[in-house]
Amino acid sequence: MSARVLVVDDVLPNVKLLAAKLTREYFDVITAYNGPEALELVRKESPDIVLLDVMMPGMDGFEVCEKIRSDPDTMHIPVVMVTALSDVADRVRGLEAGADDFLTKPVNDIALFARVRSLVRLKMMMDEWRMRESTSGQFGVIERSGTLRNESFERARVLVLEDSLLDLEKITETLKRDHDHVMSANTCAKALERALSDDLDLVVISLTLMNEDGLRLCSQLRSHERTRQVPILLVVDEGDLNRVAKGLELGANDYVIKPLDRNELLARARTQVRRKRYQERLRANYEHSLSMALTDSLTGVFNRRYVNAHLPRLLERAIDSHKPVAILLFDIDHFKVVNDSFGHTVGDEVLKEVSNRASRNLRTFDLxxxxxxxxxxVILPDTDVEAAMTVAERLRNQIANSMFKVSADIGEVPVTVSIGVAVGGRLGDSSEGLIRRADEALYEAKRSGRNCVIADPRSDFQGVTAPAPAP
Incomplete structure (x- = not known):
């Protein structure tokens, strides 16, 4: 996996050493020698990850990291602090500033490459969701999600796999400072069962189990759809970097080293919970934007944009399978009179009820x-003209034969519709042509006195059809 790496250090030999190591692994390396220069490159070059020295004159690494995290355009870029500092308090300070990890000089190559690849994979996934959200925002559908740092880390559902009672007590007591629901398991099987039956925000997996391999659970969680996106925090012995690298390769998100420091454990857990909730917000915004973009906000049925995307594919399938597809094009007779007489609020009520009546008693795959x-x-797959006329006539009756209740003083109003029917599925048929033919039939229905159904004369397509929906 290649990526663009920004190396920041005020000592030239340190920069050259890291750059050489990364270049040998086919990473694209750019360099900076102070905080302001690093921030400028972050904005201009959009690196995939930043390896950031802590001890720099003027603006130190903590301040640089905080500025990266406070900018919505750069907050998603992973930051790994590379430092000679080994004190736990410094690690916690860096994590609270927004760093994803700490690597101690001299940097271990296994830890370096495993961490870079793991964080770059995470960034690529986040970039995809951010791009989708940005596209939705350009259409004016949704607002952007804000920053990751603004996400809450509290009241998460956490599962801990640990068979040492002493370590388990320390981990669970620490996590309960932030979270109400901290569950535990002492075997991989129990942990997997719990994870698949619950909606978790974080899984903490010990790699120091006496009789089992915690990496097995890590692999299993990533292979199930329900748990694929749940963050995994590994608990490892100091110096066990090979297993850390394997865990990150399998999909673990972070690790904490024994002997555990409570503040560091909390800081790393908070980062993972925040990231999960931010990603869920991005995904929810995207799904909401799709719904808003493809459905009519008043009636809740699909809109023209969806029809324009869906009907050509449906017609192409109909041509390939030699099965007809029918459309009923209809509008409300004298709808302007309803609006002018009773106001647009009543008009909206009529539109909603028409869509409700049209949606009733159709097959699940009709639209x-x-x-x-x-x-x-109304789009009816696998439906010939005879069945389509039956559906259209039933729809006309459902609307015309029962008054519409409205909020105006009159209480209820009569409503009728005129319907044009067209059927396609022959080689050469197009969605535009099919709609045009239905529109011509609709126009003829209006000329014939309205409140009636007219079929396009070219809709004599014969083929295998599914039964028309029951009345």
Missing amino acids: VARLGGEEFV
Whole structure:
């Protein structure tokens, strides 16, 4: 896996050494020698990861990290502090400033490459979700999610795998400072069962189990859809870097070294919970944006954009399978009179009820959409003209034969629709042509006195059809 790495250190030999190691592993390396220069390169070059020295004159690494994390455009870039400092308090300070990890000089190559690759994979995933959110924002559908640092880390659901009662007590007591739901298991099987039955925010896995390999659980969690995105924090013995590297390769997100420091454990756990919740917010925003982009906000049915994307694929499948696809194009008769007489609020109530009646009693794979104004379409796969006419006539009756209750003083109003039917599925048919033919039939229905159904004369397609929906 290649990536662009920014190496920041005020000592030239340190920069050259790290750059040489990374270049041999085919990373693209850029360098900076002080904090302001690093921040400028972060904004201009958008590196995939920053390896940041702590002890620099002027602006130290802690301040640089805080500035990276406070900028919404750069907050997602992983930062690893590379330092001669080995005090736990310094590590905690760096983690609280937003660093993803600490590497102590002289840097161990196994730890360096494992951490860089793990964090770059994470950034690539986050970049994809951020890009989708940004695209949705350009359409004015949603607002951006804010910063990762603003996410809450409290009240998470945490599972701990540890078979040492002493270590388990220390871990759970520490995590309970932030979280109400800290569960435990002493075997991989019990932990996996618990993880698959619960919605977890973090899993803490000890790699010092007496009779089992915690990496096995790490692999199993990443192989199940339900737990694939749950952060994993490993607990390891000092010096066990080979297993740390293997764990990161399997998908673990971070690790903490024994003997455990409570503040460091809390800081690393908070980072993982925040990141998970930020990612969930990005995903939820994207899914919400899709829903908003493809559905009509008033009636809740699909909109024209969805029809334009869906109908060509449906018609292509119909042509390949020699099965017809029918559309019913209809609009509300004299809808302007409803708006002018009773106001747009009543008009909206009528539109909602029309869409509700159109949606009832259709098959699960049929589709209703509002094209705009008072115009709707029903798409019926595997339906010939005879079955389509049956559905259209039933829809016309459902609307015309029962008054519409409204909030105006009148209490209820009569509503009718005119419907044009067209069926396609022949080689050469297009979605635009099919809609145009239905529109011509709809126009003919209006000329024939409205409140009626007219089929396009070219809709005599015969083929294998699914039964029309029951009345």
